[in-house]
Amino acid sequence: YDYDGPSMKTSVPGPRSQALTKQLGEIQNVGAVNFFCNYEESRGNYLVDVDNNRMLDVYTQISSIPIGYNHPALLKLMANPNHLSTLVNRPALGILPPENFPDKLTESLLSVSPSGMTRVQTMACGSCSNENAYKAMFIWYRNKERGHNMPSDEDVSTCMINKAPGCPDLSILSFNGGFHGRTMGCLATTHSKAIHKLDVPSFDWPMAPFPRLQYPLEEFTRENAQEEARCLEETEDVIVKWRQKGNPVAGIVIEPIQAEGGDNHASPDFFKGLRNIARKHGCAFHVDEVQTGGGATGKYWAHEHWGMDDPADIVSFSKKLLTGGYYHKDELQADKPYRIFNTWMGDPSKNLLLAEVLNVIRRENLLEEVTRSGKALLNGLYDLQAQYPGILSRARGQGTFCAIDICDDATRNSILLKARDKGVLLGGCGDRSIRFRPALIFKEYHVHIFLNIFNDVLAEH
Amino acid sequence: YDYDGPSMKTSVPGPRSQALTKQLGEIQNVGAVNFFCNYEESRGNYLVDVDNNRMLDVYTQISSIPIGYNHPALLKLMANPNHLSTLVNRPALGILPPENFPDKLTESLLSVSPSGMTRVQTMACGSCSNENAYKAMFIWYRNKERGHNMPSDEDVSTCMINKAPGCPDLSILSFNGGFHGRTMGCLATTHSKAIHKLDVPSFDWPMAPFPRLQYPLEEFTRENAQEEARCLEETEDVIVKWRQKGNPVAGIVIEPIQAEGGDNHASPDFFKGLRNIARKHGCAFHVDEVQTGGGATGKYWAHEHWGMDDPADIVSFSKKLLTGGYYHKDELQADKPYRIFNTWMGDPSKNLLLAEVLNVIRRENLLEEVTRSGKALLNGLYDLQAQYPGILSRARGQGTFCAIDICDDATRNSILLKARDKGVLLGGCGDRSIRFRPALIFKEYHVHIFLNIFNDVLAEH
Numbered sequence: 001y002d003y004d005g006p007s008m009k010t011s012v013p014g015p016r017s018q019a020l021t022k023q024l025g026e027i028q029n030v031g032a033v034n035f036f037c038n039y040e041e042s043r044g045n046y047l048v049d050v051d052n053n054r055m056l057d058v059y060t061q062i063s064s065i066p067i068g069y070n071h072p073a074l075l076k077l078m079a080n081p082n083h084l085s086t087l088v089n090r091p092a093l094g095i096l097p098p099e100n101f102p103d104k105l106t107e108s109l110l111s112v113s114p115s116g117m118t119r120v121q122t123m124a125c126g127s128c129s130n131e132n133a134y135k136a137m138f139i140w141y142r143n144k145e146r147g148h149n150m151p152s153d154e155d156v157s158t159c160m161i162n163k164a165p166g167c168p169d170l171s172i173l174s175f176n177g178g179f180h181g182r183t184m185g186c187l188a189t190t191h192s193k194a195i196h197k198l199d200v201p202s203f204d205w206p207m208a209p210f211p212r213l214q215y216p217l218e219e220f221t222r223e224n225a226q227e228e229a230r231c232l233e234e235t236e237d238v239i240v241k242w243r244q245k246g247n248p249v250a251g252i253v254i255e256p257i258q259a260e261g262g263d264n265h266a267s268p269d270f271f272k273g274l275r276n277i278a279r280k281h282g283c284a285f286h287v288d289e290v291q292t293g294g295g296a297t298g299k300y301w302a303h304e305h306w307g308m309d310d311p312a313d314i315v316s317f318s319k320k321l322l323t324g325g326y327y328h329k330d331e332l333q334a335d336k337p338y339r340i341f342n343t344w345m346g347d348p349s350k351n352l353l354l355a356e357v358l359n360v361i362r363r364e365n366l367l368e369e370v371t372r373s374g375k376a377l378l379n380g381l382y383d384l385q386a387q388y389p390g391i392l393s394r395a396r397g398q399g400t401f402c403a404i405d406i407c408d409d410a411t412r413n414s415i416l417l418k419a420r421d422k423g424v425l426l427g428g429c430g431d432r433s434i435r436f437r438p439a440l441i442f443k444e445y446h447v448h449i450f451l452n453i454f455n456d457v458l459a460e461h
Numbered sequence: 462y463d464y465d466g467p468s469m470k471t472s473v474p475g476p477r478s479q480a481l482t483k484q485l486g487e488i489q490n491v492g493a494v495n496f497f498c499n500y501e502e503s504r505g506n507y508l509v510d511v512d513n514n515r516m517l518d519v520y521t522q523i524s525s526i527p528i529g530y531n532h533p534a535l536l537k538l539m540a541n542p543n544h545l546s547t548l549v550n551r552p553a554l555g556i557l558p559p560e561n562f563p564d565k566l567t568e569s570l571l572s573v574s575p576s577g578m579t580r581v582q583t584m585a586c587g588s589c590s591n592e593n594a595y596k597a598m599f600i601w602y603r604n605k606e607r608g609h610n611m612p613s614d615e616d617v618s619t620c621m622i623n624k625a626p627g628c629p630d631l632s633i634l635s636f637n638g639g640f641h642g643r644t645m646g647c648l649a650t651t652h653s654k655a656i657h658k659l660d661v662p663s664f665d666w667p668m669a670p671f672p673r674l675q676y677p678l679e680e681f682t683r684e685n686a687q688e689e690a691r692c693l694e695e696t697e698d699v700i701v702k703w704r705q706k707g708n709p710v711a712g713i714v715i716e717p718i719q720a721e722g723g724d725n726h727a728s729p730d731f732f733k734g735l736r737n738i739a740r741k742h743g744c745a746f747h748v749d750e751v752q753t754g755g756g757a758t759g760k761y762w763a764h765e766h767w768g769m770d771d772p773a774d775i776v777s778f779s780k781k782l783l784t785g786g787y788y789h790k791d792e793l794q795a796d797k798p799y800r801i802f803n804t805w806m807g808d809p810s811k812n813l814l815l816a817e818v819l820n821v822i823r824r825e826n827l828l829e830e831v832t833r834s835g836k837a838l839l840n841g842l843y844d845l846q847a848q849y850p851g852i853l854s855r856a857r858g859q860g861t862f863c864a865i866d867i868c869d870d871a872t873r874n875s876i877l878l879k880a881r882d883k884g885v886l887l888g889g890c891g892d893r894s895i896r897f898r899p900a901l902i903f904k905e906y907h908v909h910i911f912l913n914i915f916n917d918v919l920a921e922h
């Protein structure tokens with residue numbers, strides 16, 4: 001059901017997209033709009049725009065389309081009249097769940113649980129997933145401090161006016177270059193771009209350095225190990241410092257691959273070290289898989305590549321999982337109802353889609369496909385960077401979750417636009433990286449279509 | 462398509478609900494679960510549970526079901542194969558909107574814009590709606606302080622490490638008893654119950670008193686006006702105080718009727734006074750209509766009852782509107798892209814449902830129906846409180862957005878359970894109130910079914 005290649009009629013955005021952008025501009029800020037899409041005509045790896053341009057989509061709605069556009073299995077699912085009720089009656093899941101809710105969780109999210117986790121809380125997007133994961137860590141930490149879960153009268157009265165000890169001075173440690181969302185709790189742990197944070201009040205929470213590795217990783221093992229050791233050491237210093245200044249670290253949050261911040265990788269040893277530091281200092285360890293989760297690295301979870309039995313206390317997800325939420329170890333479950341709560345607590349119509357997406361991933365062996373395409377993609381990028389050393393550097397990736405650096409920001413942006421006009425939709429990340437975020441159905445021959453076009457773009461530069 | 466009355470087979474939760482609660486308890490905290498539902502069999506004002514109990518639903522999923530369960534118009538809409546693509550391809554609306562997005566906004570959300578507002582930003586739930594509204598107010602306030610929208614180098618560098626001036630010391634003023642959500646920015650403005658806030662770090666943001674009025678409002682105009690004057694005065698004092706301590710109030714957020722906090726009303730004069738105070742002190746004025754919006758007060762927006770041309774700078778919504786989001790005045794639009802942004806920025810499949818809900822509201826004159834049923838409901842509550850003065854007091858409401866106080870918390874909870882066993886599903890709010898949150902299709906005869914059962918419950922007490 002895929003198209004056989006890009007097909008371009010106009011430069012992008014074309015005239016129809018421009019007219020619609022003008023129309024939408026009367027209603028919203030449209031500075032970020034790339035172009036308008038015809039989602040009915042889009043299929044598989046191809047996104048069709050309103051000017052009838054058909055582009056190979058290597059960005060997939062900021063990495064959130066798991067199995068391509070209009071996958072027949074999903075169309076069939078949604079056309080099934082048995083599911084109409086799920087589409088029109090959105091329940092308050094925390095108080096009045098539908099009959100099939102436990103079964104749906106078991107057959108979908110729990111069928112791909114991270115190691116050591118049998119509990120999952122659904123949410124509706126990456127931000128509320130992380131916000132609630134942070135709250136769960138704070139609650140856990142305070143109960144640990146108390147030695148029991150009975151708040152004092154002072155806790156109860158002070159929390160109502162935003163004061164300690166009820167609203168305690170506790171922090172979440174995050175990393176330079178990390179991105180965990182844009183609501184105010186999440187945003188205090190986000191350090192990717194200034195425009196995300198500017199003018200928004202924040203918390204006095206600590207930031208540690210994320211390793212800045214040299215690629216290919218295999219060629220710089222010694223240098224990279226040193227850099228990671230430095231970062232681990234600084235992380236530990238920061239934890240001690242924040243404890244001393246009366247704002248202890250309740251949890252550490254980290255992406256297995258920093259995505260928005262520029263596709264920064266670190267080794268399994270680094271994450272193991274960090275896990276140990278968290279344990280040593282009594283901090284919860286939260287792995288944010290909002291962008292990395294769902295199969296793009298060749299495994300359901302990027303942290304599986306670390307090979308650990310007990311990789312984390314909390315793992316949050318969204319995007320390709322279609323629903324949001326987080327898995328957690330038993331002790332991270334809030335002790336009382338209504339502590340982790342909101343009106344909807346997710347959306348069963350998204351759980352329904354997710355269950356079918358997981359079926360498709362299994363049936364079509366998509367994780368193996370991703371591993372295969374990912375190798376072809378990364379090797380292709382290595383070749384191109386050998387060919388264009390003045391433009392390209394630092395090709396890196398796991399599965400199809402790949403990236404490459406461009407010599408400077410302006411060149412990066414011009415390459416993105418030129419690629420788009422030739423029928424390849426890509427996204428940027430960090431200061432001057434291009435990130436590759438195809439759907440899981442991106443096969444080896446799609447890699448070659450991409451590489452050919454990318455080569456043409458580079459040749460013209 | 463409605464049922465003709467409640468029909469009870471078991472006490473609630475029945476055996477099937479209990480078994481499912483146990484099953485779900487292996488996966489999540491189930492302390493808040495009331496019972497499990499059969500949404501397929503639920504219709505109109507009636508919620509059917511998995512033990513085949515059919516209850517008149519006067520709570521509607523925490524006030525989030527606009528036109529009842531399985532409304533034929535919504536079933537028809539979702540069965541239309543033209544909409545399949547919207548259901549399976551969730552776009553990143555901020556960068557790649559679908560062709561019909563501007564038209565859909567115009568025919569749905571903008572067709573019910575609050576006075577003075579032609580711009581709307583969709584979001585996905587009440588929390589991200591408010592979080593982003595707060596961010597918009599902070600950005601607006603800082604640009605106003607600067608006199609231009611060019612951040613300094615210091616702004617840019619400090620914001621990356623959560624420090625002023627980039628992450629400025631600015632605050633949002635909220636009210637005692639207010640509820641604006643549970644993500645960390647929202648939560649700092651929420652002051653309803655301790656359990657919502659306990660153990661979660663917060664901001665040093667000011668809280669002002671919300672008027673505590675006597676009901677019926679018509680009988681206590683003088684006393685209530687005094688109470689409101691006191692609250693306005695204190696509000697102004699707090700604004701001055703927070704400015705003096707270097708944490709100025711960028712915005713004021715308030716519900717037109719405090720919902721979670723106990724259904725607290727205030728007069729149009731109070732809100733007019735507050736609007737003026739906001740203007741005088743240069744604070745943005747944000748009216749949170751997440752629970753009040755969508756028709757339950759007999760108007761689309763509860764603030765319409767104030768009769769003002771320029772009621773607010775920002776109005777946020779969610780729940781009955783099915784999507785989240787906020788309207789805002791032109792000057793509250795962020796000056797640059799990616800400042801108000803996230804992956805999904807709402808969900809076109811919810812906009813689709815909303816457009817049809819608004820059609821149904823118009824076609825079936827539901828706002829008039831709500832006004833009529835609301836009168837019957839409130840009069841019935843007045844009668845009951847005259848009959849049971851030892852149990853009931855402070856009946857109050859606008860449209861069907863009504864509440865009544867019970868003598869104490871324990872009696873309240875026992876009444877809620879007894880009513881449920883007799884086939885009426887109600888919700889609590891505040892310390893000892895019962896809130897009525899029926900769908901917009903709750904007619905006068907539903908009011909009478911409810912009143913009869915409620916009377917029986919009270920008589921047994």
Ligand code: FES
Pocket residue numbers: 124125126127128129183585586587588589590644
């Ligand atoms: S914060 Fe996640 S959907 Fe609103």
